[in-house]
Each structure stands twice: as C-alpha cells, then as structure tokens.
Amino acid sequence: MARIFSGRRHQGSAAARTGAVVRALCVVVVVAAVALAAAGTVLLRERQAQAAAKPTASATLGGLKAAPGRAGWAAMANHDMDMKNGYQMPSAMMPGAPEGDEMRLGVPITLTNTTGKTRTFDLGREFRLGGGGLKTPRTMHSDNLGQLPRLNPGSAVQGFLYFDIKVPAEGDPPLHLLWQRDGDEQRLTVRMIGSKPAHEHGS
Structure with missing residues (x-):
C-alpha cells in the first residue's frame, strides 16, 4: 500500500508541474499579445501623425x-x-x-x-x-x-x-x-x- 500511495503522489506532483507550466505559457502568450497590440497602436498613431505632418492639397x-x-x-x-x-x-x-x-x-x-x-x-x-x-x-x-x-x-x-x-x-x-x-x-x-x-x- 505504501508503494501504491507513493506512485500516486508522484503522478500528482507531475500533473501539478505540468499545470503550472501550462499556466505560465498562457501568461506569456497573453503578455505577448498585449505587447503586440500596444506596438500596433503606437505604430498606427505614428503613421497618422506623419500623415498629418505632411501638407496636403485638401x-x-x-x-x-x-x-x-x-x-x-x-x-x-x-x-x-x-x-x-x-x-x-x-x-x-x-x-x-x-x-x-x-x-x-x-x-x-x-x-x-x-x-x-x-x-x-x-x-x-x-x-x-x-x-x-x-x-x-x-x-x-x-x-x-x-x-x-x-x-x-x-x-x-x-x-x-x-x-x-x-x-x-x-x-x-x-x-x-x-x-x-x-x-x-x-x-x-x-x-x-x-x-x-x-x-x-x-x-
């Protein structure tokens, strides 16, 4: 019984580590997506500013x-x-x-x-x-x-x-x-x- 309990405990620890890794990867993906969105917004504003800075006929x-x-x-x-x-x-x-x-x-x-x-x-x-x-x-x-x-x-x-x-x-x-x-x-x-x-x- 002791050996069976020990095996289950190791399996639980492995599952916990796997879950932690998955959660960490999700956080990384979300942070990367937010960073890309922010960079895109900044780029859009820069392009709009450049367009406004160049004189146009109307x-x-x-x-x-x-x-x-x-x-x-x-x-x-x-x-x-x-x-x-x-x-x-x-x-x-x-x-x-x-x-x-x-x-x-x-x-x-x-x-x-x-x-x-x-x-x-x-x-x-x-x-x-x-x-x-x-x-x-x-x-x-x-x-x-x-x-x-x-x-x-x-x-x-x-x-x-x-x-x-x-x-x-x-x-x-x-x-x-x-x-x-x-x-x-x-x-x-x-x-x-x-x-x-x-x-x-x-x-």
Whole structure:
C-alpha cells in the first residue's frame, strides 16, 4: 500500500508541474499579445501623425472639407490684392496695414460641409500659418468671411484668410496652413502666385 500511495503522489506532483507550466505559457502568450497590440497602436498613431505632418492639397476634419487656393501678397500701397489673374481685393476687406517688415498674405480657401447636418466653425481659432521664416505658427490677421459661423448640409463658402508675415527667404521651408478642428490636426499646402513682392513700407 505504501508503494501504491507513493506512485500516486508522484503522478500528482507531475500533473501539478505540468499545470503550472501550462499556466505560465498562457501568461506569456497573453503578455505577448498585449505587447503586440500596444506596438500596433503606437505604430498606427505614428503613421497618422506623419500623415498629418505632411501638407496636403485638401483635408476633411469635423465634417468640413478645406481646400486652399493659390495665395498672393497684398499690395498695401493701393490696398488691392494683386493675384496676377485679374482679381483684386477691395480695400474695405483689407483693414489696417502690416507692421515693420511684414507683408500681408491672402490665402483663398473653400470650406464645404460634406455631411447631412449643419456644421459650425471658427476660422480664427482653427487656422494658423506655418513654415517660411516663422518660428511658431502665426494666427490670422483677418478674413473676409464676416461673421459666418456655420454651414448648412452640402453647402460651401469661399473667402480669404489674411496673415501678416515677413516674406520667406530663399531656403525657408514652404508655407502651409495648420488646421486644428475637433481634436484633430492637418497641414494644408499653400501654393503661391507670382514672384516675391518688393517691400513698400516707408516708400
């Protein structure tokens, strides 16, 4: 009887060790799966950040699509926007004058409501200008969209965003619009029309 009891005890010990090994392997598998999932999430976020960091011709955030047109420098001597294409901005839409060595850049933009419900927006809070010789993104000086705060479903609006900046020097990075809306961020390409303006202050 003693030998039979001893054999059963050894069998039980072996089964316990096998169970412990299985449980340890399960823990390892779970930890590895969690680590892989976390790595995948980090990689996805990095790719999304890289995509947002690269300027695009248009973008959709919070139900609105933004598409900048070709930007131009305002000739402040006569308060006309010389867009090189026959279009001139009335002086009433160009309040004030840039300070120091800065010039006024007009960036045309089209906003489209791509959803089936009314969307609100705030141009002054959502859009800034980056690149060029700017160390930090520049907020808007003004716009010509008035107090329009919302767009109805499927509707669109066109206007200009104005920024006072120094004319970028050779070798400066391209200008871009930084658009932040509903917790998301996207950079939009700013294409230029014509050559750099001659500075007119003090003339």
